[in-house]
Amino acid sequence: xxxxxxxxxxxxxxxxxxxxxxxxxxxxxxxxxxxxxxxxxxxxxxxxxxxxxxxxxxxxxxxxxxxxxxxxxxxxxxxxxxxxxxxxxxxxxxxxxxxxxxxxxxxxxxxxxxxxxxxxxxxxxxxxxxxxxxxxxxxxxxxxxxxxxxxxxxxxxxxxxxxxxxxxxxxxxxxxxxxxxxxxxxxxxxxxxxxxxxxxxxxxxxxxxxxxxxxxxxxxxxxxxxxxxxxxxxxxxxxxxxxxxxxxxxxxxxxxxxxxxxxxxxxxxxxxxxxxxxxxxxxxxxxxxxxxxxxxxxxxxxxxxxxxxxxxxxxxxxxxxxxxxxxxxxx
Numbered sequence: 374x375x376x377x378x379x380x381x382x383x384x385x386x387x388x389x390x391x392x393x394x395x396x397x398x399x400x401x402x403x404x405x406x407x408x409x410x411x412x413x414x415x416x417x418x419x420x421x422x423x424x425x426x427x428x429x430x431x432x433x434x435x436x437x438x439x440x441x442x443x444x445x446x447x448x449x450x451x452x453x454x455x456x457x458x459x460x461x462x463x464x465x466x467x468x469x470x471x472x473x474x475x476x477x478x479x480x481x482x483x484x485x486x487x488x489x490x491x492x493x494x495x496x497x498x499x500x501x502x503x504x505x506x507x508x509x510x511x512x513x514x515x516x517x518x519x520x521x522x523x524x525x526x527x528x529x530x531x532x533x534x535x536x537x538x539x540x541x542x543x544x545x546x547x548x549x550x551x552x553x554x555x556x557x558x559x560x561x562x563x564x565x566x567x568x569x570x571x572x573x574x575x576x577x578x579x580x581x582x583x584x585x586x587x588x589x590x591x592x593x594x595x596x597x598x599x600x601x602x603x604x605x606x607x608x609x610x611x612x613x614x615x616x617x618x619x620x621x622x623x624x625x626x627x628x629x630x631x632x633x634x635x636x637x638x639x640x641x642x643x644x645x646x647x648x649x650x651x652x653x654x655x656x657x658x659x660x661x662x663x664x665x666x667x668x669x670x671x672x673x674x675x676x677x678x679x680x681x682x683x684x685x686x687x688x689x690x691x692x693x694x695x696x697x698x699x700x701x702x703x704x
């Protein structure tokens with residue numbers, strides 16, 4: 374029933390989102406375009422295929438990979454409050470994007486900013502993993518603390534780049550950090566799609582072992598799980614998926630935190646259901662957030678990261694309060 378609801382919501386939100394915006398289109402026209410039937414208005418058909426559909430697909434891809442990476446991080450860390458940004462991938466990607474913006478690098482053409490963001494996100498994540506290793510093992514606490522330190526350094530570097538950049542660069546950096554899929558094009562979608570697919574397939578492969586890891590590292594080792602290899606696979610999958618998402622959509626918070634936790638509340642902690650459900654739930658949530666960002670204010674396109682933060686912030690506070698209450702009340 375959960376998957377039926379998520380798939381139905383995915384289809385409905387996608388179709389409605391494709392038709393919504395400053396140039397509104399009826400749902401019937403969107404369906405006709407998807408069925409490859411000509412529309413009476415050629416401008417509407419061109420707008421759908423050149424602007425709306427790439428944006429909807431990109432929002433689905435970004436939301437899906439953030440949702441599934443959140444489930445991977447929470448399963449690997451054994452903490453329902455963990456999210457992909459813990460390992461520094463988002464802040465590292467921000468440094469790469471800001472370097473390209475401030476210094477005007479264009480050696481990859483239109484792919485320079487996302488390309489540098491993707492590479493910097495990977496480097497930062499693997500640096501956190503390498504720095505957190507102790508005696509050949511990676512502890513969750515040491516990785517979290519290392520991630521906090523690396524996030525702080527990356528934030529300082531971004532602030533420095535904003536300081537030395539001109540006014541146009543500062544405005545572009547601020548807009549990029551707020552997150553948006555407004556600039557999505559089919560060329561970007563085809564680059565992001567295989568990276569998201571790799572992350573999704575890896576998450577499905579490790580789902581059963583994450584169930585065993587939830588028993589504890591020692592118990593999982595007794596049951597035949599190579600804990601270090603499992604965590605390395607998870608970190609690699611998260612690095613690839615989130616770097617791809619951030620490089621094209623900017624920093625979008627709370628999706629990786631909220632979606633897996635909501636799914637866990639409905640179906641329990643089993644990762645063989647949690648992982649694919651988080652993938653679908655993340656896609657639905659971000660597509661709905663993008664729809665709200667385009668329609669909440671007339672003739673304005675709000676940053677999607679701001680919308681998810683406004684929704685996720687109160688939810689995170691409620692989640693903390695709920696956990697504290699279960700643990701015995703407020704101190």
